[in-house]
Amino acid sequence: FAIKYKNKIPLWEKYSQTKNINEKYKFSPKVVSQGINWNTYIDSGLFLYGDGSSQDAIILSSGPTLTLGGLTKKYLDYTSLDVLAQYVIKGNDSPFRFDNINNNENIRFNLKQQIYGPIVFGLSSYLNIDPNHNNYGEFTSTQYSLDISRRAYSFGAFYKPSSSSVGIQFNIFNFDYLGSSSSF
Numbered sequence: 001f002a003i004k005y006k007n008k009i010p011l012w013e014k015y016s017q018t019k020n021i022n023e024k025y026k027f028s029p030k031v032v033s034q035g036i037n038w039n040t041y042i043d044s045g046l047f048l049y050g051d052g053s054s055q056d057a058i059i060l061s062s063g064p065t066l067t068l069g070g071l072t073k074k075y076l077d078y079t080s081l082d083v084l085a086q087y088v089i090k091g092n093d094s095p096f097r098f099d100n101i102n103n104n105e106n107i108r109f110n111l112k113q114q115i116y117g118p119i120v121f122g123l124s125s126y127l128n129i130d131p132n133h134n135n136y137g138e139f140t141s142t143q144y145s146l147d148i149s150r151r152a153y154s155f156g157a158f159y160k161p162s163s164s165s166v167g168i169q170f171n172i173f174n175f176d177y178l179g180s181s182s183s184f
Helices: none
Strands: 002-013 035-048 054-068 079-090 106-116 119-128 139-149 153-160 165-172
Touching: 035 079, 054 106, 119 153
Parallel strands: none
Antiparallel strands: 002 035, 035 054, 054 079, 079 106, 106 119, 119 139, 139 153, 153 165
């Protein structure tokens, strides 16, 4: 069982005359909203396992997101940086290592940067700010990603050095589009 709540408060928005997607948007399925937002998340869950054990947690996160660039030009036209302080209230541990929720207080950093055309580099990591844990002041759970972002789809790969994990993802956008538009 899981419940998620998200709230976004705009602190600054860059004015844009472009409201609808047009021929400039080859690398994004929507018009990118540039500015600074304050985000708040509440994630909670109760996970029951076949051996009778359970894991429960509430994760409270809050912090700013800075988004610059519209992803409409060939290179370095999109940067997104999230900085979220996270506090975890956790019950039992999961019997699985990959599924265990980290209960350290931390600051999560998530960076996305357009390199060239549809190629977007990503880096996410957690800075442990809990003085009661061994890795206090260290970055953990670092993940690198490289995505190909297009208007109708995106696909990419990621790598987590701490667990030597590699993965791929594929997204298809705009299934709910009901209108027709002129070709461009």
